[in-house]
Amino acid sequence: MPKSRASRGILLTSNLPQLQNLIKRDPEGYKEEFLTQYNHYLSLLRLQQVSSISSTNASNSSNVDKSNELFGDLITFISQVAQCYPAETRELPLQFKGLLLGSAEGGQTVKGDLRRTVVKNLVMLRNKEIIDSIELLQILLPLLPQVPSALRGMIRHTILTDIKTSNQKTKNHRLNRVVQSLLFGMVESGMTAQVVGDKGKGKVKEKGGEAMWAVMMVKELWKKGVWNDAKTVSIVALAAFHPNTKVQSAALHFFLGSDNEDENETDSDEEDIREARRGVKKMEHRMEVGKSGRKKDRMLAQMKRETNKKRAKHAAGLNATPNFPALELLHDPQTFGEKLYDNLHKHDKIYSLDHKILIMQLLSRVMGVHKLCVLGFYSYIIKYLTYHQLQVTLILVSLAQSVHELTPPDVLTPVIRKLAQEFVHPGVGAEVIAAGLNAIREVCRRQPWCMEEDLLSDLIDYRKSKDKGVVTASRGLLQLFREVNPGMLKRRERGKAASMGLIGNQVLAYGHSKDAAEGIEGLELLEEHFASLRKEADGDIAMGEEENEDEDGKGWEDWDVESDNESESSGWEDVSSGEEELDISDSDDEEDRKRDREEKRKLRKLKQKSRRANKDEEQSDSEDEKEDGDGEGDEDEEMDDGKSVVSVATTAVSQDTKKLSLLAQQKILTPADFALLNELRLKAAKELAESGGGSGAKRKLAALEASKRHVDGDESERFLTENEILGPRKKAKATWEEKMELVQKGREGREKFGSLKGKKQKGTPSSSTNREKARNKPLMMAVHSNKVMQKKKASLRDKQIKLRAAIDKQKKLKH
Structure with a gap:
């Protein structure tokens, strides 16, 4: 034991x-x-x-x-x-x-x-x-x-x-x-630590491993939706000023919406894709030359799948959308923007161009979203506004995004002059002129007062160019000023709609804003929609009653019992708030409809009276000037008439406002109602644009469609892209991926490439033809064949006949 x-x-x-x-x-x-x-x-x-x-x-x-x-x-x-x-x-x-x-x-x-x-x-x-x-x-x-x-x-x-x-x-x-x-x-x-910069890459090893991993963890948690508060954004905002440029780049990419944590990753990804593509081609060549088998087929398929995954991942990184919620959650954006500009200006000589463009993009988006005024940014960016500058389209996008209605026009006027001098003149290509005009248009769209009249007339003259992109850009600038400030255009360039709209309308000066909106835009469309639904419902009820009367009174049996059962039912009844209203009592609705009809009749009469009064007043102006001797009685009558006209107009306006806000007073609008209202406004804008409403109707339709895309979740519409600066261009040369995509589309639904002559056209299978055998015949055997020997022994006359016949045949083929 x-x-x-x-x-x-x-x-x-x-x-x-x-x-x-x-x-x-x-x-x-x-x-x-x-x-x-x-x-x-x-x-x-x-x-x-x-x-x-x-x-x-x-x-x-x-x-x-x-x-x-x-x-x-x-x-x-x-x-x-x-x-x-x-x-x-x-x-x-x-x-x-x-x-x-x-x-x-x-x-x-x-x-x-x-x-x-x-x-x-x-x-x-x-x-x-x-x-x-x-x-x-x-x-x-x-x-x-x-x-x-x-x-x-x-x-x-x-x-x-x-x-x-x-x-x-x-x-x-x-x-x-x-x-x-x-x-x-x-x-x-x-x-x-001391800022080293990224121009001398590999010379100095910077200490920023902890900060880099902190930013990466925040990005992962933000992407998974675990953290989405302001404190999370403040961690990355602090990392945007880290001395290590890699940490800075990771933080900047977080706000810009890109997954690339370093600028070098894009180049390395492209190099990996090229290597993988070369490996696939090499494998295909080996299978064509040598012996192929199932194992090699599987290897080739696996290599193709990996190459496609790399290409898709790289494309997703390039088409990144801005992280708009993170920009909104920035604490003290003015200080953040000023620190970004100080960092950019202070380390201008030690940062590479790619890194400086990243800072410009983030600074411009912060300025545009929060309407900041960092005035030194415009004097800094002027030196990069040259057509031969690398990545100049991204710089132009950054410039346009930083402008808003509160940006001082005096700061932007030198920038507009610089753009016109560098991009818009006969000494550069058509694409450069189009890019410059588009950039000027986007800046003026946000702040129209930065443009000068003489410069505007010169830029508009480019609409007579022969290049499509230049014409489109110049016409876009013309249409913009017809809408925002027609007074800066010459009379013949304003257009009919702009000239009519200019009468009695004053363009708001810098710093002034429009009055507060009274009511909800397009609310009458929603009211008309509800009224039509109510009429359809009343018609359906009437048709149902007629059908029930035809059925020998079967539908009226035990009607009181059904009503008693309904009254005894308990619980709430779900009623949709989107497109229908619950009729509480028929008598009240009938009275409301009568009251609405009477108000409409009164409003029409008041408007007609005010129009007649205005016409009579215009016609009597000249007569009143001549008749000065009639005395004070006529003046009193004129004052009484004017007071009555003013009172009539005021009553009409007040009743019109009351009528428009009637639905909002009677009904609490739900999110479904506002969604329906947006759909109705979009539908009305489409009908107006199709019926010849002009360029203004088309621009309104485009604005409504852009707002709808933003509501649906496409936040990238709030920012500019390079394509909007470049404008419409001629068809660019296709890349290798685009060419291969077209080739693959052409091969769909088609047999493998090859001739259909010979045995493929026959119903029964057979061996190769004599012509194919002669083509593959060894040279030493073909030299001694009967056909070749007859050519050698042919007389001069026979050779002339054959030559003449060949010449005649070629002439017939040409004609």
Whole structure:
């Protein structure tokens, strides 16, 4: 018996998984064995700390590996049974933190497989709820820039999953505050470093690993919809001024909506796509020349799939949409914009052009969204407004996006002159002129007072050009000023609609805004729609009553019983608020309709009286000037008539306003009603544009369609693109991808390319033809054939006949 106990004890100490299983079944019975292993673990832990401090005294590597392996097994064992002995293992998370991040006594961290084991067991403690999410993330977040890529991927996935799970049902504000504070600290850790710039790439290694990973974690959580508050945006806003240009670029791409964290990633992606395409071509060539099989077919298909995935990912990165919610949530956007401009101006010589364009794009979008005035930006951007400047279209887009109605015109006038001098003159190409005119149009659309009359007349003259893009751009500028400020145009250039609209209308000066809107635009359309629905419903009821009367009174049987049953029914009844109204009483509705009809008749009469009074007053002006001697009685009568006209007009306007706002007073408009109102306005604008409403109706229709796209979720419509600056152009040369796409479309629904002559046209299969055999015949055999020998032995007369016949045949083919 003692022998068996001794053998059992040896077995338990050497077989940790078995001891772990027994402890989970009976923790109290095996507490001594656990304490033995735990003491062994503590001794190895102290040995690890001592060896890390005196790491200069290197020992045998095999002994170190064995001790690390045993130490890792003990860590796993203690973590597995920690929930059985909470009092004894309460210091376990702190010990793991010291192993990963370094202890307070100055001990170094563990490396290699032992560090991976500690991380896995730390995550296991979180899954067993021995530690909470805050303790776990406080250890894992600082590890991200220190560990290799394989372990980093696991840590990153763990952090994202834990935060997402904690915020799944309700927002865990305590956890979010702690993690956001940690990320703030990671970004702030390198803010005091010296700015190096990215022109001398690879010369100086900048310290920004912690800040980079903080920005990447914020981007992932924002993309997954876990964090979407202002504090999240403030972390990235702080990173936008980090001394490390890679961190800056990642933060700028977050606001611009792109997934690329570095400008070099775009070039590397294109190079990877080209390499993958060359690999596919090489594989196809090998299969054509050598022997092919199923394995090679599978390899080729796999390579094609990977190439298509890379190409789709690259295209998605290029067509990124702006992160508009993040721009809206910026705290103190004026200070943010001024700091962006100071950063751009201060480090102009050490930043590359791509990085400066990123800052310009973000600054312009912030200025446009929040209507900021950073006046130094326009004097800074003037030096980049040349047609030979690299990426000048992006610079023009940034310029136009930064302008709004509160931008001072005096600051923009030199910019407009510079654009006209550099882009719009006969010494440049048609595409350059079109781009310059489009850029000027977009700037003037946002601030019309920055244009000068002489310059405008010169730019409008380009509508007589022979190039389509230039004509379109010049006409667009002309149409814009016909709408916003026709007074700057010459009389013959204003057009009929602009000339008629100019009478009695004054263009608002800079800084002035229109009066507040009275009522809801297009509300009468919604009222007419409801009235038509009401008429249709009344017609359906009348038709139903006639049909019921024809059925020998069957529909009127037990009508009182049905009404009693309906009155006894309990509960609320769902009524749609989008297109129908509930009729409460017929008598009240009938009275309302009569009252509405009477008001309409009175309003028409008042309007007719006011028109007649105005006409009579205009006709009597000349007569009144001649008849000065009639005295004061006529003047009193004229004053009375004028007062009556004014009172009539005022009454008409007030009743008209009351009529328009009647529906809003009687009914609470729901989101469904507003959606229906937008549809009705869009439909009315389409009908007006199709019936010849002119360019104004078309522009109104385009504005309504753009607002509808924005409401539906397409936020990119709020910002300009390069295509809007370039305008319509001639068909550009197709890229390799576009050519291959056309080729693939042409091959759809068609047999494999090849001639249909010979055996393919025959009903029964056969061998190759004699002509095909002669084509493939060896040369030495063809030289001695009968046909060739007859040509050699032919007489001169026969050769002349054949030559003449060949010439005649060629002439017939030409004609």
